[in-house]
Amino acid sequence: MLRAMEMGGNASSIHAEGRAAKALLEDSRDAVARALGVIAPMVVFTSGGSEANNQTLKGAPVERLLISAIEHPSVIEAAKASGKPVELLPVTPDGVIDLDALRRLLPGPKALVSVMLANNETGVIQPLRDVVALAQAHGALVHTDAVQAFGKMPVNFGLLGVDAMTVSAHKLGGPVGAGALILRDGLAIGPLIHGGGQELRRRAGTENLPAIAGFGAATKSRIAPYINVLRDKLETIFEGAVIFGKGMPRLPNTTCFAMPGMSAEILLMAFDLEGIAVSSGSACSSGKVTRSHVLAAMGHAPKLASAAIRVSLGWDTTAEHIDHFRAVWLRLLARRKARAAA
Incomplete structure (x- = not known):
């Protein structure tokens, strides 16, 4: 270039x-x-x-x-x-x-x-x-x-x-x-x-x-061949969450999930503050968190579809990045439980 x-x-x-x-x-x-x-x-x-x-x-x-x-x-x-x-x-x-x-x-x-x-x-x-x-x-x-x-x-x-x-x-x-x-x-x-x-x-x-x-x-670069292993490791932490398309052939680096009761907008901000960039719905085109037309077409309820978060692993993603994501996610769950118990 x-x-x-x-x-x-x-x-x-x-x-x-x-x-x-x-x-x-x-x-x-x-x-x-x-x-x-x-x-x-x-x-x-x-x-x-x-x-x-x-x-x-x-x-x-x-x-x-x-x-x-x-x-x-x-x-x-x-x-x-x-x-x-x-x-x-x-x-x-x-x-x-x-x-x-x-x-x-x-x-x-x-x-x-x-x-x-x-x-x-x-x-x-x-x-x-x-x-x-x-x-x-x-x-x-x-x-x-x-x-x-x-x-x-x-x-x-x-x-x-x-x-x-x-x-x-x-x-x-x-x-x-x-x-x-x-x-x-x-x-x-x-x-x-x-x-x-x-x-x-x-x-x-x-x-x-x-x-x-x-x-x-x-075109000479390719995503790491083991990226699906990291993706599968990531998905083990989403207990109680819905992982969309989980049972179907998927790209090795993509996870789209929703945790009932947790707002996508709040999750986006919380992850961003921890240095983790994730996406939701049609944010790529609107700049706002909106309900995904993809999940709507799949028949998911509006409340669940608008809570969806997409995590994409890159060519340089490592196991340490997954561990960091896991730690952040567990802290977010802990805060949610504490608020619910208050």
């Missing part, structure tokens, strides 16, 4: 400085492509996952959209703004897409089915290959938002069989401000941003070279 920031050239220019910038851009494209098992021309750089999702939902050559009820807001809102008919696919109480509902909804005009690879709140991994098999039988396209999954589980575009995929740099430990839309060879998705001919005329505008260089570098 530092090397990219020192470059003065525009990757679209033909002078020496521009050619150097272009070489770094294409090296980064190759890195992202290799990490996902695709060829470089299939990678369209964007400003992040939200832009890639918007481009797909609005530009796909289809007549209607079928999206799961637990999608990221950038998919749900883009679908609403697309001008196409939209139908929500329900999920089971475990947070897995209802394949029978998808089977019922597929017949009809050509559709785009958008189902995330792994949920950003619960970490539940979706049966995407089953989704693809059903969609292909009806001539439908499939898009997956793999932002949460990329770097935390094996993600191979070809093996999944999807037509379009969204990924983002910052979920890998790279910089914010860089993402990518991966498109099946031969699939034309209309541009969201019009102007110059960058990204093979699929996304106009001078590329954010420093962030894209960071994206390429971040």
